[in-house]
Amino acid sequence: MFSLRLALKSIFNEKWMSLLSMFSIGVMLFILIAVAIVVYNVEKLTARLPERLTVMAILKEGATAEEVKAAQAAIKAEPAVKSVTFVSKEKALEELKKSFKKDDFILKGFGENPLFDSFDVKIKSEGADGVRQLIQRIKSIRAVDDVEYGESLMDSLYALKSGLRALGISIGIVFLCSVTFICYATVKILFYRHREEIEVYKLLGATRWFVRAPFFLEGTIIGILGGVVGSGILMAFYQYFLRRLIADMPMFAFMSIPVQFLYMLPVCGMLLGLGGSVLALGRLKY
Amino acid sequence: MIELENVSKAYDGQEALSNISLRVERGEMAFITGPSGAGKSTLFKLLYLAEKPDNGTITIAGHNAARLNSTSIPLLRRNIGVVFQDFKLLNNKTVYDNIALTLRIRGYVEKDVKERVHSVLKMVSLRHKADNYPLTLSGGEQQRVTIARSIIGEPTVMLADEPTGNLDEENEKEIMKIFKQINTKGTTVLIATHNRALFENTARRVFFLDGGKLKGEEQ
Numbered sequence A: 001m002f003s004l005r006l007a008l009k010s011i012f013n014e015k016w017m018s019l020l021s022m023f024s025i026g027v028m029l030f031i032l033i034a035v036a037i038v039v040y041n042v043e044k045l046t047a048r049l050p051e052r053l054t055v056m057a058i059l060k061e062g063a064t065a066e067e068v069k070a071a072q073a074a075i076k077a078e079p080a081v082k083s084v085t086f087v088s089k090e091k092a093l094e095e096l097k098k099s100f101k102k103d104d105f106i107l108k109g110f111g112e113n114p115l116f117d118s119f120d121v122k123i124k125s126e127g128a129d130g131v132r133q134l135i136q137r138i139k140s141i142r143a144v145d146d147v148e149y150g151e152s153l154m155d156s157l158y159a160l161k162s163g164l165r166a167l168g169i170s171i172g173i174v175f176l177c178s179v180t181f182i183c184y185a186t187v188k189i190l191f192y193r194h195r196e197e198i199e200v201y202k203l204l205g206a207t208r209w210f211v212r213a214p215f216f217l218e219g220t221i222i223g224i225l226g227g228v229v230g231s232g233i234l235m236a237f238y239q240y241f242l243r244r245l246i247a248d249m250p251m252f253a254f255m256s257i258p259v260q261f262l263y264m265l266p267v268c269g270m271l272l273g274l275g276g277s278v279l280a281l282g283r284l285k286y
Numbered sequence B: 001m002i003e004l005e006n007v008s009k010a011y012d013g014q015e016a017l018s019n020i021s022l023r024v025e026r027g028e029m030a031f032i033t034g035p036s037g038a039g040k041s042t043l044f045k046l047l048y049l050a051e052k053p054d055n056g057t058i059t060i061a062g063h064n065a066a067r068l069n070s071t072s073i074p075l076l077r078r079n080i081g082v083v084f085q086d087f088k089l090l091n092n093k094t095v096y097d098n099i100a101l102t103l104r105i106r107g108y109v110e111k112d113v114k115e116r117v118h119s120v121l122k123m124v125s126l127r128h129k130a131d132n133y134p135l136t137l138s139g140g141e142q143q144r145v146t147i148a149r150s151i152i153g154e155p156t157v158m159l160a161d162e163p164t165g166n167l168d169e170e171n172e173k174e175i176m177k178i179f180k181q182i183n184t185k186g187t188t189v190l191i192a193t194h195n196r197a198l199f200e201n202t203a204r205r206v207f208f209l210d211g212g213k214l215k216g217e218e219q
């Protein structure tokens, strides 16, 4: 296709500018995706958190057997709940003794069992975001006195998560705009450099589309190549940084980079490049 | 067919054309002459829609120029072959690519482009220069490239602005022969020139322009 040839030739003729744009786009997309990876990993981490979380529903003293049964059924009926196990206070004490092992003399001081009957509630991971509401609902059950769970830990983790999400989105928007702007500026400069040529094209009867197509293609190609550069940096980052980090500090082993991100970058670059060129040429008369 | 009715055009308050009315019939070959600065090139710019008249109506190839929207202007221009006084060749493209552009814009396949470019290059005797760049050619050669580019699209109207300005007598005769040839095939040809030799003893109509005014018409 003639337009494609023109676009490639123009990129080649202006290779320094094109390369510069491509690398800036690549670096920006890489930063963008790095932020996305951090957000992704934190999400992944917190998504599994409720699964590990044990929620203990402490039962009211003197609750009747029927009330306890009804409460168990009600909790069990919650879609986010995986299992509900009744733990009698005797069993709880035994567990406690077990955990103290030889030091169980500490418990000898108590004449009677100081513990309560309770439910051990396990939560499915999908229910992550609704944990608080779930706790509220369990609390409102008649036989339940109080609910204990890793509240402060959960709260700070959720705060971190939502903060990170907001930060990620703002950084995302800033960088998306920057990438679009680079494509916009590159295409605009290329367009002005070719003004005389375009004038001749028009005088020879070229349509608006014929004149613009090469520039749309140029913006798109630069965007795609920028995305490829970004993917390259991402891969290098993974190979030389993350893998070593994990080898040295296994605590980061949960960090992972989804493969889709590698394909997403060029696609992202393509869309932004096309968007930038449409913006660059949109208002021009021809 | 070309028709101007009471057409005026001013640049920064200076009238380049004032109240021009003229008519060139379909299939006719006519000349516009007059000293430099008379307004010949300006008249052409109005005809190929690079400029808009301040007043008056222009009809070309059956269209009222003022009524054309931006999508039909390119289509009209494909019916008009123009030999620009300043050539307007693209210096970063070869002679071949400059001429081929006219057809590529129209979406011709490369096989047809090649065939036709070679045939017009032959007409202007520049086959051996196909791969040269315009700036390596003499003024006369560049002019012939421009002419080749304007005739390759087989336009219904041909506007030639000083088409022989840089040519020696030999080439001038060749070029005039080409214009007559395409005129015989039915193309309306309008040539702007200050060279009287082109139209003397031709029995063609000649319009005299001076200071932007039409001073007369002669057979």
Ligand SMILES: Nc1ncnc2c1ncn2[C@@H]1O[C@H](COP(=O)(O)OP(=O)(O)O)[C@@H](O)[C@H]1O
Pocket: B011, B012, B015, B016, B034, B035, B036, B037, B038, B039, B040, B041, B042, B043
């Ligand atoms: N783009 C322009 N801006 C200002 N003045 C112009 C422009 N084009 C032509 N003119 C003026 O219009 C007059 C006619 O010019 P032109 O049509 O080129 O004459 P010709 O082709 O007969 O030599 C001249 O006085 C010229 O200076």
Ligand SMILES: [Mg+2]
Pocket: B040, B041, B042, B085, B161
């Ligand atoms: Mg002139």
